[in-house]
Amino acid sequence: MRKPLTALPALTLALAVLAATVLARPQPAAALENGLARTPPMGFNNWNTTGCTATFNEAFVMGVADKFVSAGLKDAGYTYVNLDDCWALPSRDGNGNLVADPARFPHGIKYLADYVHGNGLKFGIYSSAGTKTCNTKGFPGGLGHEQQDADLWASWGVDYLKYDNCNNQNVDARTRYSAMRDALARTGRPIVYSICEWGRTGPPKVWEWGADVGNLWRTTGDISDNWSSMISRVHTNDDLAQFAGPGHWNDPDMLEVGNGGMTDAEYRAHFSLWAEMAAPLLIGSDIRSVSSTTLATLKNTDVIAVDQDALGRQGSIVSASGGLVVYNKVLANGDRAVVLLNENTTAATVSTTAAAIGLTGSPSYRLKDLWSKATRTTTGSIGASVPGHGVVMYRVSRGDADPNRHEAEAAAIGQGVVESNHAGFSGTGFVNGDNVAGSYVEFTFAAPAAGSVNLSIGYANGTAIDRRADISVNGTTLAAGASFPPTANWDTWAVRTLSAPVHAGANTVRITATTAGGNPNLDYLDAVGGSAPVDHPTVTTADGGPDLDRQSVEDR
Ligand code: GLA
Secondary structure, X not given: OOOOOOHHHXXXXXXXXXXXXXXXXXXXXXXXXXXXXXXXOEEEEXXXXXXXXXOOOHHHHHHHHHHHHHOOOOOOOOOEEEOOOOOEOOOXXXXXXXXXXXXXXXXXXXXXXXXXXXXXXXXXXXXXOOXXXXXXXXXXXXXXXXXHHHHHHHHHOOOEEEEEOOOOOOOOHHHHHHHHHHHHHHHOOOOEEEEOOOOOOOOOOHHHHHXXXXXXEEOOOOOOOOHHHHHHHHHHHHHHHHHOEOOEEEEOOXXXXXXXXXXXXXXXXXXXXHHHOOOOEEEXXXXXXXXXXXXXXXXXXXXXXXXXXXXXXXXXXXXXXXXXXXXXXXXXXXXXXXXXXXXXXXXXXXXXXXXXXXXXXXXXXXXXXXXXOOEEEXXXXXXXXXXXXXXXXXXXXXXXXXXXXXXXXXXXXXXXXXXXXXXXXXXXXXXEOOOOOOOEEEEEEEEOOOEEXXXXXXXXOOOOOOEEEEEEEXXXXXXXXXXXXXXXXXXXXXXXXXXXXXXXXXXXXXXXXXXXXXXXXXXXXXXXXXXXXXXXXXXXXXXXXXXXXXXXXXXX
């Protein structure tokens, strides 16, 4: 007779079965968690302009690093100067180490990395998760040499690795790429890890496992410098938005902007779409000699801000029909970035609505065209005539959601000028009092009934000196020589509040500079009904309130 199982042996048996099951299955890879690439990487890679030609050498890379600084690309956010294939000799040295090609890089790679770092930039290198890299000359790959190569790169000061997929000996992609992830981690050096597997193998596809392994992964084959190649990379990427986020991005390949195979308008579309997709922005043209138009495209800070938005969402398709496509990207401050794409060769109207991009409940919406910089308001329809092979790109925000806000740029101005050359303001600009006593801004607003109203004046004073002004309501001075103290810089906005008596109907508030320095930069007046006692001016924080924060993100 069989002995019945008691509770304890049964538990032991269950644990044993569980352990066997767990051990038999491949362990899920540990998450990458290297803290890098919280926004899509921005920088340069030589491949799309030099390929493997002799142009790719030390002088070229140093010239690129210099141009990052002199052309303002570094200031625009471009950081990584990355080498692609063909930097090494075809054979490792006697110790098995990779060797830089001395004809291209006579001082070696560490020298170059130091130079790039000296410009305040970061430095990247290339290899392949195979026995050789992709170029037919047969440069050594990293398969089986992961730790030795990672250690060497770390010793050179490498900050970024692009790891290609050629000559992979049919070893499982996730296994190969995880081996290098772990080798990089063991170096202790923060190195952005770019998986270049092209979305080739699987399922599971690289975007399904990539976030645990790398900071970005190629989703496509190589881009070419023409419209159809560029657009087909976009469409491969269209359905992958759910896989992108801070630290882990879909990579539809490097930029062709400036390489000559597309028109300037097509390159603007290319750049807009990459930003909309939260794609890495790796310049692929010879920036030492590109046109001013190309540089302007690459330095469009409004478009870059969409790419680099802190929320890290990849835009996705709202509608697509007959080559007319609408993309929508939700931004951290609640705004939307909308790309109206026309894939046909003749101009067409492309349109959507605020509701279709998830914006409702505001009487109007503000549209900023990120290429022309024009702004306009709409009650809901969002559309434009889009040139063939082109885009119109808007940043859409809740427009005059606050009926109590009165922008200085829309007020009566005496001896002042409307400007927009600082960050963080509300509306489309602010008024510079032009450094003269007597300059003024006069706001007009309607009060529903007589009584008092709470006024908030948004301003910036980037000088070290208090800028004083008379604040009058309906012609009567309410606060003489009122204080507008320094706000540290012209990008930092403060709010001065006071309460004012008003009568029913139209009222005016005039702010008149009383000293030779003129008014502070005046941004807006909020007039909100209240019953507070008249005249208790206070200066609040230099950071502004929630409204200002919203704007400062938007206008950054
Ligand atoms: C592959 C990659 C390209 C480039 C070349 C270099 O094709 O996808 O981006 O790195 O190799 O040989």
